[in-house]
Structures are given as C-alpha cells and as structure tokens.
Amino acid sequence: MRALSLYQPWASAMARGLKQAETRPWRPSAALIGYRIALAATAKMMSPGWGALAEGPLRDDLREVGFSVQKVGVKLFHDLPLGCVVATGVLTDIVPTCNVRLGEEVRVDPEPHALGKVLYVTEREHRWGNYETGRFAWLFEDVVPVDPPAWARGKQGWWEWEPVCASGHPLWIGEGPPEEGWCDGGCV
C-alpha cells in the first residue's frame, strides 16, 4: 500500500477525524485518486516551534479526541504516536487551495465553476491545514484508524507500507474476514 508520512499532530488529527484534507505544496499523481493510502506519523516532531500549537484551539481539538499536549517551558509533552501508521484512507480528490472556501461541511462541489471544482471546508478543517495560495488540498475519505498504530519506518514523499501482524504474517486490513494467506492479527 502506498504510504504518506505526516508530522504530528496532523497525522493523529486525520486518524481521529479532526481533519480530512492534507495540505501540501505539491499535487500528487491523479492516478492515485480512488486508492487507499496508509497515513503515517513521522518518527520525529517537526520542530521546537510546534510548541506554539500546544495552546489554543488545536490543543483543545486534540483533547476532544483523547490526546494530551502540554508545553512546559521550552519542552513539549504529548502522548501522540510517532514512527507508525495511524490510519488508512481513500484519496478522493485534489483541489488547489485557491478553490477552497469555508462551508458548513467538508465537501467537494463538482459543478463546473470557471476555475474548476470547489472544496468547502469547515472552520476546524481550515485551522488544521495550511491553505496559503499555491498549495493543494488532498481530500481523504473513509479514514479508518490503525489501532494500535503499526510501527513503520517512513520516508519523505511516497513509500510502500506492507502491514504485518505481531508474528510477521501479512496483515489483512481490508473489509470482512481475511482472504487466504492473510492474517487478521488473531494468530497471537
């Protein structure tokens, strides 16, 4: 499965439903639209500057979904998972940030606008992204948490994630009972 690494707390925000759109300065290949993608948390936090997010509405959002983030002096204390796949989700659309508008819910309006389709985002979605001009919102739907998070060594850009159970069998994360040759993690 193709995998993408996100810094925390954005990875867990995606896994816990605080956000559906990942904003990046580049557009992924349109061939990936419709595919389920593994969403991983990087092994390291972004920078000490992240501490600024430990206050205000982002911190409150995280508390709402069960994470504790606290800044004490220059140190950041948190219980966010690092270096693991936290969710999978289907990449359903890519919309340039100049076509993003605030709305009541997160949805794409495919009506032919002069400048292409429009992505409506809620205020919460908006504060969890970087919607400066020249960027792209990658919309994920049907996001399913990988719980507990699965350890994975990520990379920049796209990488391949091959999920395994605790015994090293290929791990079934699809719908329904595992197909032959796959393990649902119940072997241990």
Ligand SMILES: [Zn+2]
């Ligand atoms: Zn197994």
